Amino acid sequence: MTGEIGLLSLSLALALALVQSLAGLAGARGNGARAAAVASGAAMGLLVFVGLAFASLIFGFVTSDFSILDVAQNSHTAKPLLYKITGAWGNHEGSMVLWVFVLSLYSGFIAFAQRGGTRLTSAALGVQGLLAAAFLLFILLTSNPFVRLDPPPFEGAGLNPLLQDPGLAFHPPVLYAGYVGLSAAFAYAAAGLVTGEADARWARAARPFMLIAWIALTLGITGGSWWAYYTLGWGGFWFWDPVENASLMPWLVATALLHSALATERTGAFRTWTLLLAILGFSLSLVGTFLVRSGVLTSVHAFANDPERGFFILMMLIAAIGGALVLFAWRAPKLESGSAFHPVSREMALLLNNLLLVSAAATVFVGTLYPLALDALTGKKISVGPPYFAITFAPIFIALLLLVPFGPRLAWRRGDLKSAVRSLAPAFGAALIAAVTALAIAVPRNVAGAGAFGLAAWLIASSIVDAVRRNRERAFGWTAAASAFAHAGLGVTLMGLAGTLVWKSEASDVLAPGQTMPIAGYELRLRDVADVNGPNYFAKRAEIDVWRGGRRIATLAPEKRSYPAEGQAVGKTAIRTTGFSDLYVALGDERERGRWVVRAYVNPLAPFIWLGGGIMALGGLASLLGRLGIRFKKSVAYAAAE
Amino acid sequence: MSPKKRRRLYFAIALVVAGAGGAALIVRALQDNVLYFYSPSDIATKHVPPDVAFRIGGLVEKGSVAHGPGTEVRFIVTDGRKRVPIAYSGALPDLFREGQGVVATGALARGGVFRASEVLAKHDERYMPPEVVDALKRAGRWKEGGT
Numbered sequence: 001m002t003g004e005i006g007l008l009s010l011s012l013a014l015a016l017a018l019v020q021s022l023a024g025l026a027g028a029r030g031n032g033a034r035a036a037a038v039a040s041g042a043a044m045g046l047l048v049f050v051g052l053a054f055a056s057l058i059f060g061f062v063t064s065d066f067s068i069l070d071v072a073q074n075s076h077t078a079k080p081l082l083y084k085i086t087g088a089w090g091n092h093e094g095s096m097v098l099w100v101f102v103l104s105l106y107s108g109f110i111a112f113a114q115r116g117g118t119r120l121t122s123a124a125l126g127v128q129g130l131l132a133a134a135f136l137l138f139i140l141l142t143s144n145p146f147v148r149l150d151p152p153p154f155e156g157a158g159l160n161p162l163l164q165d166p167g168l169a170f171h172p173p174v175l176y177a178g179y180v181g182l183s184a185a186f187a188y189a190a191a192g193l194v195t196g197e198a199d200a201r202w203a204r205a206a207r208p209f210m211l212i213a214w215i216a217l218t219l220g221i222t223g224g225s226w227w228a229y230y231t232l233g234w235g236g237f238w239f240w241d242p243v244e245n246a247s248l249m250p251w252l253v254a255t256a257l258l259h260s261a262l263a264t265e266r267t268g269a270f271r272t273w274t275l276l277l278a279i280l281g282f283s284l285s286l287v288g289t290f291l292v293r294s295g296v297l298t299s300v301h302a303f304a305n306d307p308e309r310g311f312f313i314l315m316m317l318i319a320a321i322g323g324a325l326v327l328f329a330w331r332a333p334k335l336e337s338g339s340a341f342h343p344v345s346r347e348m349a350l351l352l353n354n355l356l357l358v359s360a361a362a363t364v365f366v367g368t369l370y371p372l373a374l375d376a377l378t379g380k381k382i383s384v385g386p387p388y389f390a391i392t393f394a395p396i397f398i399a400l401l402l403l404v405p406f407g408p409r410l411a412w413r414r415g416d417l418k419s420a421v422r423s424l425a426p427a428f429g430a431a432l433i434a435a436v437t438a439l440a441i442a443v444p445r446n447v448a449g450a451g452a453f454g455l456a457a458w459l460i461a462s463s464i465v466d467a468v469r470r471n472r473e474r475a476f477g478w479t480a481a482a483s484a485f486a487h488a489g490l491g492v493t494l495m496g497l498a499g500t501l502v503w504k505s506e507a508s509d510v511l512a513p514g515q516t517m518p519i520a521g522y523e524l525r526l527r528d529v530a531d532v533n534g535p536n537y538f539a540k541r542a543e544i545d546v547w548r549g550g551r552r553i554a555t556l557a558p559e560k561r562s563y564p565a566e567g568q569a570v571g572k573t574a575i576r577t578t579g580f581s582d583l584y585v586a587l588g589d590e591r592e593r594g595r596w597v598v599r600a601y602v603n604p605l606a607p608f609i610w611l612g613g614g615i616m617a618l619g620g621l622a623s624l625l626g627r628l629g630i631r632f633k634k635s636v637a638y639a640a641a642e
Numbered sequence: 643m644s645p646k647k648r649r650r651l652y653f654a655i656a657l658v659v660a661g662a663g664g665a666a667l668i669v670r671a672l673q674d675n676v677l678y679f680y681s682p683s684d685i686a687t688k689h690v691p692p693d694v695a696f697r698i699g700g701l702v703e704k705g706s707v708a709h710g711p712g713t714e715v716r717f718i719v720t721d722g723r724k725r726v727p728i729a730y731s732g733a734l735p736d737l738f739r740e741g742q743g744v745v746a747t748g749a750l751a752r753g754g755v756f757r758a759s760e761v762l763a764k765h766d767e768r769y770m771p772p773e774v775v776d777a778l779k780r781a782g783r784w785k786e787g788g789t
């Protein structure tokens with residue numbers, strides 16, 4: 001019964017999405033207030049019915065209703081409850097339902113908040129309705145999660161063990177909140193073009209959606225990287241895998257968008273550019289969806305290979321991007337241009353920021369799609385790895401990081417470079433001290449690593465300098481807090497990257513019980529390898545004592561688990577962190593006579609990588625609170641002075 | 643030319659120069675830093691020079707895996723026509739088995755042994771790396787539905 005309720009809900013949702021799009025676009029006209037009201041109502045209805053469909057699917061997974069094909073293929077009765085719930089989106093069909101659910105959440109939010117007035121809201125809802133209809137059609141035609149199976153099997157096929165992790169509860173929903181949040185920015189951009197209202201007021205209306213999307217993308221990428229780190233057993237946290245790149249590209253463009261929209265909202269500058277970035281950001285989200293869902297890639301993220309789906313998404317991609325760009329080419333020249341600015345000004349800094357961020361996104365785009373294009377055209381199989389990104393992406397990003405501190409210190413319209421340089425002198429000093437200290441203390445001596453530390457200190461210290469100065473000028477509000485946190489977070493992440501990439505120690509050996517292996521001042525002693533059974537797996541668990549300075553300081557227990565239902569095996573790493581350094585141990589394969597391969601890493605400052613991501617997200621949150629008009633202490637006067 | 647137009651022209655020139663520089667950077671990086679994928683038959687026909695990194699894929703030949711000393715492993719990868727010996731030091735992936743598909747990254751050393759820096763196996767008994775499927779198909783040794 002739940003399957004039929006779900007399918008019916010999806011069909012009704014499709015009808016409501018069409019109503020929302022037609023009424024929304026009709027309401028964009030000057031006298032379309034009633035149509036706009038209908039669009040808002042339809043958006044609420046859409047949320048209810050997609051929510052109902054999503055709930056039915058989760059209910060099917062929780063109750064192990066194997067008469068539903070999707071449940072039979074992706075679940076198992078022995079799976080713990082958490083993974084039955086999260087398993088609902090741990091497969092292609094369910095993940096698309098989650099996608100549409102998040103989309104309808106944003107539609108509901110747009111309808112509820114009515115930001116930027118009736119016409120703009122209505123047009124944005126119209127565009128969102130079109131997107132929702134396209135994705136619902138995609139689900140119903142190619143990825144129906146409620147297909148019945150007769151007779152139902154006795155037991156399900158289970159869920160990929162790599163996905164049987166608490167990370168599955170957070171990573172996909174948060175990342176989708178980011179991907180799909182960019183659809184709201186896209187919808188507002190299209191609405192601005194349709195109504196011709198793409199001015200500072202437009203930017204103020206659309207920015208919260210950009211901020212929510214950016215915060216979610218930041219947290220989604222950070223969380224995904226952490227999950228990969230503790231799951232995959234290689235001590236790595238970023239692999240330049242096409243699927244990771246698919247999330248990095250929208251993040252880079254969304255970051256550019258946030259900064260560009262800031263200028264649009266303050267002085268009306270970069271109007272058309274901001275619109276273009278909003279279109280580009282969501283387009284890259286769709287490209288990411290295409291890469292992951294079409295089966296052109298093989299990865300843990302790509303659940304099933306089905307050319308029909310790939311074709312459908314490709315058509316959707318072309319329609320959305322092409323339509324938006326045509327609209328842009330047609331309407332953008334009619335928009336008024338913003339006010340002029342001096343070559344030394346906040347606007348110029350933001351322009352440079354945008355140029356560098358978009359170039360960085362372009363290098364990732366080429367590195368990700370070139371192998372696919374080459375394979376399609378010539379049949380040659382290549383892979384593009386870290387060396388390519390080290391040459392192209394890294395220099396651009398380093399240039400960007402060097403310039404970041406100047407932006408907040410320059411005034412709008414016309415800035416004073418000399419006074420900016422003078423105010424940043426303490427930060428420059430801190431950067432020098434950090435670089436020299438790293439060069440003197442860290443072993444082995446490494447110039448690149450020391451440079452990275454200097455750059456990180458430059459970012460963090462300049463954020464502090466900026467915050468202190470603004471506080472002295474009684475101008476410290478949400479906006480200043482936002483840039484200080486976001487930019488300092490970059491520095492913290494950079495420290496983590498430098499520590500892990502440059503000063504990582506690595507050891508692996510074949511150990512019999514009682515044997516030891518040294519790594520970076522620790523002594524690892526394999527005590528025993530025992531059989532343990534989990535709810536739906538059998539595991540070999542190693543007990544490894546960690547010795548340091550003649551004292552046993554910890555016992556780590558990495559595992560190797562095999563899942564009989566799924567016929568797969570995964571490792572479970574053991575990590576001991578001090579907050580400043582990780583000792584990371586993974587159990588390898590069994591060799592002859594009960595001896596085991598043990599792999600260990602010491603990753604200095606690794607936790608900083610994800611901590612920095614969290615700090616950046618806090619910066620986004622501060623900006624969002626400011627944008628939504630939440631008071632910063634009793635400093636309403638500050639915000640006005642900003 | 644008005645000052646505004648001149649500023650725009652300079653800006654456009656700067657953009658073009660930056661774009662061209664970026665494109666040149668990307669093209670160079672792509673020339674030198676991509677890894678090609680070869681099957682054992684490709685290696686025999688293409689005369690891949692030693693010390694050039696690439697990826698190789700095929701099936702681990704039955705009875706070819708030898709361990710030691712330490713974490714050293716030696717095995718042979720085959721596409722049914724040609725065989726390439728592989729040496730690797732480190733932990734093997736969870737589903738590394740004889741008769742199953744693997745992809746290794748590394749370079750040929752002198753004597754024709756492929757020195758691998760990384761070995762990837764399928765993490766799922768049902769899944770075969772697509773490059774390996776392709777290599778087996780080209781060697782005429784691919785049976786649909788079986789390994």
